[in-house]
Each structure stands twice: as structure tokens, then as C-alpha cells.
Amino acid sequence: MRICVINTGGTICCTGTPLAPMAPQQFAQSVTDLLGDALAAALPGDRVHIDHGLRFSDEGPGVLDSTDLRPSDWALMAGRVLDLYDDHDAFVILHGTDTMDYTGAALPLLLNVFDDLGLPCACLSKPVILTGAQLPLFVRTPQGLFLNAASDGLANLTGALQATRLRLPEVAVFFDGKLLRGSRALKVSTTRFAAFDSPHLPPLAEGGIGLHSGPAQRLPGPADPALALDAAPARALVRAQLDAIAAVIDDQRIAQIPAIPADHRACAPLMAQMIGTALASGATGLLLEGFGEGNIPAGGGAVQAALTDAQVPVLIASRAIGGQVGAFHYAAGAWIAATGAIATGDMTPVAALAKLMILNALSGPRGWDRRVLAALLTRSLTGECAATDRLDGPLRPGQAIRAADGDARLDNDPDSGPRFSVGGQILWQAPGPGTLAMRDNRLVLIAPDGGVLWTSPAAAPGAVAILTAHPPALRLFDAARLQAPLTVLPC
Structure with a gap:
């Protein structure tokens, strides 16, 4: 793999008293000189490039303590990923811990483009992993610069690099042996090496003797190569959106x-x-x-x-x-x-703030009215919250989904089965109790004895079932944009 390490600053690259960031070129050279052989042994066959082209300011070293990062700096980070996208298979971003969770929540929204229903129009296809440290990676002494043996920096850097091998197409945070979805991470400690947690989603992966995939379901990534950022038109779509956001987000x-x-x-x-x-x-x-x-x-x-x-x-x-x-x-x-x-x-309050800020910045360029904006704030766009308006898996008795754009619900009553209602008025009632699930590109109601009580017409492979109130319907959308959506309820 070709892995790019982008340095934004933070404790991991600081030295001195008081701590201050090293110049990016000096930090890159120090990693090569002091850690190059160790990283090569830990990552056989991988090529690691320490990038020092990102600058937040023309003054000083050009990198920042994360306390000083502004929302427009999120756009600069996303832009640097886009600049280097063709040349690398994965990205590790070194970042201060103070606002790493804010950047982890913002970058997914900046590196993906979605439509009014939250379906991706351009989609991140490579890992982007944020990491840092509670203590500096290096220590400066009268004898020179050395690896800080007391720091968590080396374990976090190496772990993040190894985690890119999972090729998860999303933004994540690697810290203290855990790979967390970036938009679900929350800083929980200033003193422990376990500085981050994910209260609403288990880890994507955990390190130990090897790196093992965790119980959390990964994001699906692009449904079609044309939607992936590897494709120039998709990347241009993200770039145009990013430019529009960057122009107004600090306002x-x-x-x-x-x-x-x-x-x-x-x-x-x-x-x-x-x-x-x-x-x-x-x-x-x-x-x-x-x-x-x-x-x-x-x-x-x-x-x-x-x-x-x-x-x-x-x-x-x-x-x-x-x-x-x-x-x-x-x-x-x-x-x-x-x-x-x-x-x-x-959603964590951190993710909610970043999402509100970015969608607000987009509402003008995209022409969203308040209803569309409100629905998008509710919908899961990049895994920042549970998807409550779509069937991500079977809808079992006792479960329900609800529309993001109005008062429409699909409840699976344990006694009478699924029913679709708008404003309390039932528009569709299933013929009996059971579980709604996708099977062979169809929505199927499976009875407790395993029989099929109802089935919808066939949709495109990998169709996404979304409940809407305007119009009131459950529709199957082709995530690859190759077929028109299919209305299955009410029918």
C-alpha cells in the first residue's frame, strides 16, 4: 500500500518547553531517520510518505495546535486529501487531541457528496485515519533528538498505519489500540492514553496481537466505480462542494x-x-x-x-x-x-455541531429549504448517527422506522405485523405478523414459521429502502443510480 501521512500539528509532533510543533519538514525527516527502519519492519511491502505540504498559515511552522483550528481548516485538510488522492491508497492525519473528534466528524461530510435523501453522489473510497498522542513522539535533549520512550505516539502512529490495511472507506480515529468511526468518537480523557471513546458505536477494529475487525458494521463505500473519488468526475464534485463550504463556513x-x-x-x-x-x-x-x-x-x-x-x-x-x-x-x-x-x-454533541455547521454552509449553494435541511440533519449521511428512516437490516417485531421529512412511520406490530401510517392514519397493513427483510433484491415479509406472506417487486441489486413522508412511501433506491426508485409501500 501507498500510505500518506499528513501532518497538521498537535502534541505528537511537539518538542521543547513549553511544547511547540516542530517544523513539518524537520518532523518528516526525524520520522525517517529515527523510525524509518522500525516502520518498514512493521509494515512490510508498504510505502509510507510523510507529507509536509499542508500549511494553515505562512507564519511559523505552518501547523497548529488543534485548539487553534478553525472550521475552514477542516476544509484545508480535506482539500489536501483530494490533492493527493490519486497517488496514495490510504491517509493517516496527525492531529492534536483537543479537537480531533470535531475534525473526525467534519471530514466525512467534506469528503462525500450526498443528495437530498442522504444517498451518496460521490463517495470516499479510501481510509482516512486520524491519530495523535497524549505525549510527544520525540524528546529533545542536549545530546539531540530521540524517540520518547514514555509516549503513546509510536503505538498510535504504527497502529493507524496498520489499520489502513483494512481498507475501510471512511474517516476513523485510531487511539490506544482502537479504531473508532470518526463521527462517533468523543474525547473522554486528558490524562489517560485511552483519550477517545465511541459511546454509541463499538470499535471498527481493535489492536492486540494483530489487528482484528470489530463488531461495528463498516460503511459500504461506493456502490459503483463512477461514484468513487478515484473517478475524476466524482472527485471534482467533492472539490466543488468543498470550495463552496470553505467560502462561508467560518461565517x-x-x-x-x-x-x-x-x-x-x-x-x-x-x-x-x-x-x-x-x-x-x-x-x-x-x-x-x-x-x-x-x-x-x-x-x-x-x-x-x-x-x-x-x-x-x-x-x-x-x-x-x-x-x-x-x-x-x-x-x-x-x-x-x-x-x-x-x-x-x-449523535454526539460534537458531531451534531460539525454537521449543523457544514449543512448550514451548504444550504445556500444547494438551495435547500428548511424542511430539506431538517431532514438531512436527522438522516445518517456518513454513519454519524443511526439510520432511522431506512431498513439497514431486518425490521423485526417491535421495531419501527420513521421518515426524516415528516410524520410517516413503518411499525412492525408483534401481533398484526408491519403497518405504514402517516399522521396516525394507516395506509398499509401487512397480511400478518413477521419480519420485513431484503431477499433476492425484494422486500419480503417472512412469517414466524419461515413462510413468505408478502413480497415486493424486484429492485436493483443492493437497493436501499428509505421511508419518506413527501411523498408518503417506502421506496427502494438504486444506490448506484442505474435504475429509477421503486415504490413498494403503500401499494
Whole structure:
């Protein structure tokens, strides 16, 4: 494999007191001089190139502590990957840990292009793995520069390089022996080598004696060679989108406001005031962190009124590390849905902020209205959240999917079987209980005894089943764009 290591800065490439980044050329030469033979032995047959062409500034070394990275710097990283895409089979990005999870959430959205239903039009086809260290890779002494034997940097760098051999077509984070989906990673420690975790998705792979694939399902990658970034037209599509985003993304002002335990008579007016101040100051979106599954005290309606009047997208996340935001079962949060605020599902607040910022930046160039934008914020575009509007696997009794663009549901009732409803009105009822699943490019209802109770017409191989409210239907989409979508419900 031809693996490109892109240096953006961070602790891993720092030396001195206080720590400061080495010049990229010096760091590249140090890796070659001090680690070249060891990396060659660990990666037999692979060719590793340490790139030093990415610069965030013409001043100093050109790389940055990740604390200082701006959203437009995400676009610079993505652009460097595109610049080098033809010449390498995989990419490892060295990055500071402070905002690595933000970059891990942003890069997938910058390196893929999707349509209004979230289906890929241009698709990343090579691994892009972020890594770094809690301690510098090298240490400078009066005798010269040496490998820092106390650092986690060598294990993380080597592990990330080895993980590229899995050829997962997605952005990931490798840290402390675990390969995590980038958009699901969250920084959880400043002192332990296990600095990152993935609370809503298990690892893609884990290191030990060898590197082993984990339980998480990998992203499918391009459905057709024409959609892969290896193809010049697909790469040009990503480049055009990236340029449009880069031109305006630093103008995005997303206000992140937490709910706090307090007397609701004082807390809610204060939160409503914070919302109003953020909007008056030019906020282009709001990310509210509620309690539990997203509950926020209404406090006599002050917050509800502020959110209802907001003319920008509002996302509701949870301060809890695990779980998800969605149904607002409790009275403390039941009013939220009426405001038009969007539940983040099982997205981390970090991923939600990056997604809102990037989609907001795209909404003008793509001509999205608020309904399309809201649906895309809900949909899983690059694996950043569970896909709640499509059949990723069998729909078993007791399970349901719901449309991202309106009040349409497909519920699999254990007694009567699947039923499709819009606004509570049933438009289709299955002939009996069972499991909905794809079989031989058809949607099939399989009875408990294994018999087939209902089957749809045949669709394209690898078809994706998506539930929509506009129009109200379950349709099978050809992910390769070779055939027109097939409506299977209601029928």
C-alpha cells in the first residue's frame, strides 16, 4: 500500500518547553531517520510518505495546535486529501487531541457528496485515519533528538498505519489500540492514553496481537466505480462542494447552550435570554444540550417561545455520554417537538455541531429549504448517527422506522405485523405478523414459521429502502443510480 501521512500539528509532533510543533519538514525527516527502519519492519511491502505540504498559515511552522483550528481548516485538510488522492491508497492525519473528534466528524461530510435523501453522489473510497498522542513522539535533549520512550505516539502512529490495511472507506480515529468511526468518537480523557471513546458505536477494529475487525458494521463505500473519488468526475464534485463550504463556513456561528439544574423560575428565563442573545448576535444555528433524552425545563413557556420564534435550525442533544435524543417521552421535554427543534438521535454533541455547521454552509449553494435541511440533519449521511428512516437490516417485531421529512412511520406490530401510517392514519397493513427483510433484491415479509406472506417487486441489486413522508412511501433506491426508485409501500 501507498500510505500518506499528513501532518497538521498537535502534541505528537511537539518538542521543547513549553511544547511547540516542530517544523513539518524537520518532523518528516526525524520520522525517517529515527523510525524509518522500525516502520518498514512493521509494515512490510508498504510505502509510507510523510507529507509536509499542508500549511494553515505562512507564519511559523505552518501547523497548529488543534485548539487553534478553525472550521475552514477542516476544509484545508480535506482539500489536501483530494490533492493527493490519486497517488496514495490510504491517509493517516496527525492531529492534536483537543479537537480531533470535531475534525473526525467534519471530514466525512467534506469528503462525500450526498443528495437530498442522504444517498451518496460521490463517495470516499479510501481510509482516512486520524491519530495523535497524549505525549510527544520525540524528546529533545542536549545530546539531540530521540524517540520518547514514555509516549503513546509510536503505538498510535504504527497502529493507524496498520489499520489502513483494512481498507475501510471512511474517516476513523485510531487511539490506544482502537479504531473508532470518526463521527462517533468523543474525547473522554486528558490524562489517560485511552483519550477517545465511541459511546454509541463499538470499535471498527481493535489492536492486540494483530489487528482484528470489530463488531461495528463498516460503511459500504461506493456502490459503483463512477461514484468513487478515484473517478475524476466524482472527485471534482467533492472539490466543488468543498470550495463552496470553505467560502462561508467560518461565517457560521453555532451557539451551544447547556441546560443547568436550577430553579426553573430563574433558569428558564435565563436560558431564553441566552437564546435570544445568541440569535441577536447573529447565531446561524443553536445546539441545546438537555438532560437525559434531551429534556429542557420550559419554565412557564419562555424557552418554548424563544425556540418557536427562532428562524435558524435548532438541534437538541443530551449532555449524557450514552443514549439518544428522540421521542421526548417526559413532560419536561414533550413540548420541544412543537417548536420545530430537531432531535439529534444518538449523535454526539460534537458531531451534531460539525454537521449543523457544514449543512448550514451548504444550504445556500444547494438551495435547500428548511424542511430539506431538517431532514438531512436527522438522516445518517456518513454513519454519524443511526439510520432511522431506512431498513439497514431486518425490521423485526417491535421495531419501527420513521421518515426524516415528516410524520410517516413503518411499525412492525408483534401481533398484526408491519403497518405504514402517516399522521396516525394507516395506509398499509401487512397480511400478518413477521419480519420485513431484503431477499433476492425484494422486500419480503417472512412469517414466524419461515413462510413468505408478502413480497415486493424486484429492485436493483443492493437497493436501499428509505421511508419518506413527501411523498408518503417506502421506496427502494438504486444506490448506484442505474435504475429509477421503486415504490413498494403503500401499494
